[in-house]
Amino acid sequence: MSKIVVNPVDSFSLNISDIAPDKSISHRSAMFSMLADGESQITNFLRAEDTMNSLKIVQNLGANVEDDGEIIKISSDGIKEPFEILDCGNSGTGMRLFCGLLSSANGHFVLTGDKYLRSRPMKRVTRPLMEIGAKFDGRDDANLAPLSIRGAKLKAFNYKSEIASAQVKSCMILAALRADGECTYTEPELSRDHTERMLKGMGADVVVDGLKTTIKPMKKLLNPLSIRVPADPSSAFFFAVAAAITPGADVTLEGITLNPTRIEAFKALERMGADIVYEKTDDRYEPIGNIKVKYAPLKAITVEDNISWLIDELPALSIAFACADGESVVKNAEELRVKESDRISTVVEGLKACGIKTTEYEDGYTVTGGELKSSVVDSDGDHRIAMSFIIAGLRSGMEVTDLECINTSFPNFFEILQRITEIKIN
Numbered sequence: 256m257s258k259i260v261v262n263p264v265d266s267f268s269l270n271i272s273d274i275a276p277d278k279s280i281s282h283r284s285a286m287f288s289m290l291a292d293g294e295s296q297i298t299n300f301l302r303a304e305d306t307m308n309s310l311k312i313v314q315n316l317g318a319n320v321e322d323d324g325e326i327i328k329i330s331s332d333g334i335k336e337p338f339e340i341l342d343c344g345n346s347g348t349g350m351r352l353f354c355g356l357l358s359s360a361n362g363h364f365v366l367t368g369d370k371y372l373r374s375r376p377m378k379r380v381t382r383p384l385m386e387i388g389a390k391f392d393g394r395d396d397a398n399l400a401p402l403s404i405r406g407a408k409l410k411a412f413n414y415k416s417e418i419a420s421a422q423v424k425s426c427m428i429l430a431a432l433r434a435d436g437e438c439t440y441t442e443p444e445l446s447r448d449h450t451e452r453m454l455k456g457m458g459a460d461v462v463v464d465g466l467k468t469t470i471k472p473m474k475k476l477l478n479p480l481s482i483r484v485p486a487d488p489s490s491a492f493f494f495a496v497a498a499a500i501t502p503g504a505d506v507t508l509e510g511i512t513l514n515p516t517r518i519e520a521f522k523a524l525e526r527m528g529a530d531i532v533y534e535k536t537d538d539r540y541e542p543i544g545n546i547k548v549k550y551a552p553l554k555a556i557t558v559e560d561n562i563s564w565l566i567d568e569l570p571a572l573s574i575a576f577a578c579a580d581g582e583s584v585v586k587n588a589e590e591l592r593v594k595e596s597d598r599i600s601t602v603v604e605g606l607k608a609c610g611i612k613t614t615e616y617e618d619g620y621t622v623t624g625g626e627l628k629s630s631v632v633d634s635d636g637d638h639r640i641a642m643s644f645i646i647a648g649l650r651s652g653m654e655v656t657d658l659e660c661i662n663t664s665f666p667n668f669f670e671i672l673q674r675i676t677e678i679k680i681n
């Protein structure tokens with residue numbers, strides 16, 4: 256159980272060109288390569304625990320994976336029944352998307368994960384899949400992993416989801432590609448759309464019309480992927496907050512996906528008063544570019560719309576709330592309760608320990624800006640909680656414990672952090 260002591264910094268000016276590659280896109284690159292006719296090539300794949308677990312699963316499912324440390328080449332002649340239990344580690348994205356991919360494959364598959372993932376709800380994917388003929392088993396009526404899947408024939412569907420979840424949407428789109436007719440999936444609010452963009456890029460018949468996606472089953476295998484994974488805005492955001500709460504600081508975050516469903520947290524920080532500039536430099540499956548963030552005095556805001564566009568960034572945004580003038584409010588964010596930790600509780604408890612006034616509600620919380628106090632915060636095994644409170648330490652000093660989880664999404668986080676401040680981990 257490692258811990259870090261962070262000391263306050265005065266100011267910094269930094270260009271960061273090595274923010275971790277995008278986790279969502281990396282998972283999908285590995286998985287979707289299994290649907291292609293020929294060799295897919297992926298560069299800048301995220302070499303973190305969550306995505307390396309997905310890559311290993313793809314290999315266990317019979318794909319040929321060549322990795323020279325820079326380019327990952329994947330080819331597959333169909334999903335094969337594995338000898339191994341498929342371990343998704345800490346990753347909800349891995350488990351839920353593999354449920355969709357495997358529900359119609361030939362064979363028997365067992366998906367498991369670490370103690371955190373085995374407690375997260377899977378019914379949101381197993382229930383709609385079972386309704387169209389998939390065969391799942393698992394604790395609590397196929398709600399909790401380990402999950403066992405027997406590949407089955409899937410019926411066409413028109414599914415209206417009650418949650419804005421890209422994991423559920425992607426799972427159902429993957430199932431639809433092998434269903435016995437045209438399918439539609441409708442979500443209550445647009446969630447991140449990497450799956451639609453990437454599959455369309457590979458030649459799949461996926462049509463998006465507002466909140467409704469229509470998918471025609473694949474008549475033949477898709478074209479291979481050729482992708483350079485952009486940097487992850489969710490990882491970049493920790494350093495955006497670092498600059499926004501440190502008087503005089505500025506940071507340039509390079510090569511980030513500027514997909515609008517992913518940069519809402521930066522827009523929220525902008526609404527709080529931070530000085531933010533977006534500069535598009537590329538377009539491959541999605542817009543990519545640089546984000547510059549400069550300190551300015553912050554004011555409180557309310558966050559209640561398009562919550563799925565900033566759900567992973569809310570813990571870090573809450574550190575900015577704590578440094579802002581006034582009471583910030585988060586609503587409609589009940590999904591935070593079923594992430595790696597119950598992120599409403601972990602954020603609220605962590606901020607309270609730092610002397611910040613907060614109130615917890617079922618679907619959100621309020622944070623009244625004030626003087627952050629140096630404290631000891633445990634991550635509860637949640638990477639985003641660990642990194643958020645480490646960043647808070649740049650303002651006030653902080654000790655954060657249980658840091659191994661950071662390897663799930665951002666293995667070079669500390670390497671970048673030490674360009675800003677001296678750090679001691681033990």
Ligand SMILES: O=C(O)C1=C[C@@H](OP(=O)(O)O)[C@@H](O)[C@H](O)C1
Binds near residue numbers: 278279348566590
């Ligand atoms: O599809 C994805 O890659 C993700 C979707 C989101 O989860 P939900 O679909 O549960 O909202 C997000 O929290 C997760 O980190 C990654």
Ligand SMILES: C=C(OP(=O)(O)O)C(=O)O
Binds near residue numbers: 346348349595664
């Ligand atoms: C919620 C997250 O990921 P996942 O659902 O894939 O575990 C996250 O990275 O914050």
